[in-house]
Amino acid sequence: MATGSPRPGPRGEAGLIAVDALGPGGPYHSRTRLTITDLGGTAVAELSLVPSLYVHRAIGALRAAEPLPAAERLAALARAGEMFATEPVGGLAVDDYERAVCRISGMPISVVRHATRTTRRALVDAGRDARQALPTGSVADWHDPATVGGRAVWTRRGEVFGVHAAGNHPGVHALWPQALALGYRVAVRPSRREPLTPFRLVSALRAAGFADDQVVLLPTDHTVADEIIKAADLSLVYGGDDVVRKYGDDPTVLVQGPGRSKILLAGEDWHHHLDTLVDSIGDEGGTACVNATAVLTDTDPTGLADVLAERLGAIPSLPPEDDRAVLPCQPSDQAARLERYLLDHAAGTTPHLGGDGITDPVPGGGAALRPAVFEVDRPDATQTGIELGFPCVWVAPWSPADGTGPLRDSLVLTALTHDEALVDRLVDDPTIRNVYVGDHPTYWMRSDTPHDGYLGEFLMRTKTVLRG
Template structure:
């Protein structure tokens, strides 16, 4: 690529090419794009413009979202065809190209469905508009908690950009601060939204340095922030902010028929290259976890090491230095766990400055071992023993828990536990995310409220 891709900020007055720019490189260190970073004053003026903007009528929002989804997934956006966009994202992020293609199609579908899927969160007794005939005798009206919604996006998977589309569908004006790791997806999506009917003052892209990032949150009514444990600790007590932290998704196997579920175990660990919050990072086995861990390790070890743009790629790729840093973190935290796969390292150098992160499987000797809470950006899973006497405690603080069990009483406890956000039963992979099932509750539960209206 001879000329760098220009990723301008997308402000309320249109694209903005700033003097401060960040060079985005692919895995080998070759520059591929320049991302404009906006200063604090630009953020403040843009957020003020969003606050003053008029919300589009609901039918116009639904139409524009559907149109933008088709354009994003299959069209030419800002001069870049969908296939070229997918190749760039794969080479920059190290995500397998098949994952990027699937995510592209998924974002297109979710944009088209965004207005309809917000309906799942609306209380059954509420209506959308105070003019509804039901309000004559008194009714709940579903209303926004604010007007401006901010997103600090992650770069681990393009699919993180499906969720905030629901805020647009509900009438919020949206500001996205993209990840420096992968800004191509939000830039393409917001450009497609603008080309499909949303005004420049309805949805903006605000790349910033770290010093200005909090201004985007401060100047919004509500916000959603992705990140690790430090993000949860920073924003966990702010009622205006919805943190999206580690998933620590788990599988619980009770009984003895684990062989018939082996495919689900392997897929739950390795889907999306193991980079998503819904990938399984710990498996709890009633009885001896060793044979299950060995069978999963055998399957994972057969996955080939390939460049991410190869159609057969399954595993994520990182620059060699970054891959070794992740490997070091893993090996520094083994702390007595028994290696089944990856104990000697997980870095497979491709010889071009990039390296595949190969799967890791470890066994721990107790269900409350701290390693079961470790979540890394590649297929890495910890196997632990579990018994009925251990109860729910080791399974807590989980985004998705797949429970393969016939114990209805246990399921009652899992569903009732507030720290387990989703419970999947039987041979169901943890990464399954149909749009009608909440991810971490429905986003609409955070964005909206009911307001009583009585008119005569």
């Protein structure tokens, strides 16, 4: 194990929030620690980092442990959901936790609060949501009377599930608890960008009834991160194109990469759908993979870009802790780098909003990331594949002769069209993972429908059990 000692309490040196590793022996405060700062550079928390040996011993303990009985783990998940959303956890009240996440991540406080509610519901309903992937004709337990005479039984593909968590949105932690519902033991590597949410969630799960050898929090540096993936049976990894390239061909890793969600207007007057367009681009500060990053239209793309720029440009720049805040913020140096990246890659396009920059300093430190609208001259322009963590949209022309090629590789495609033959092709395209036909925003979700496939499709398999 790492040099250090278990230690209770939410505060470390200088009053910082202590985000300790949560291993099979309880909280662990290592000597190697990373200071987490807010938007203005003020230290807020201290993250303990664990070495490779600690990781392997922790995952070994998970593998040796037996899962809780199904009814007990579902009840513990529900209790954890209520605790996460309503009670002090790890010494932090809900409001203190949400404000700390807001100041560290730059996410608007309203988005953080919504994620708290979403995570609560996800834990309460984790068993039901996980079972949505149960194949018709199979049962969830070999004790089911249906196995007399032979029946397919849904079983785990492994025992230990590793998670490389993202830090762009606290809501990403609403998914992996389904693995606990299915009997996996789970190892979470928190993002160093925002580790408070997984720390709070794992702490709540333990307080609600999951033993320390059922779910662990393993903060590491980048050199150790891959050890979690190698040691686990199956893993969930979030990231950009570099992560997709690294893990995309590994059958034991489920990659959650860029969304590149789009909207197509084919034979539809965009004037009638402006609210849906604007909301799809700007909901939750434009930080999610389901936000629209490209809009393709067969009618007047220039006019559409002008109107989108007018609507999005009216959003005020506010510090993220302001209840009225809509836009995400970042530390000023990070915001400046993102601005340079955008303007470099927008070369050759027509700016309608953001052509002079997208950063706007806010009180308390950091800069708001203001919306950007750029027009490209062809539907397959490379810019339409650029996804950034704020409201940024590329408006492109499209015609039926362009086909579905420019629409591929989309997590969500909202198709505003009455052309059923076109919809047939979109639904059949394996690179378009969700198709919303009609006036539906790209961020629409419901817990019983898959977002990027059901997690259970990845975690589980069927085997035949015959008894009698």
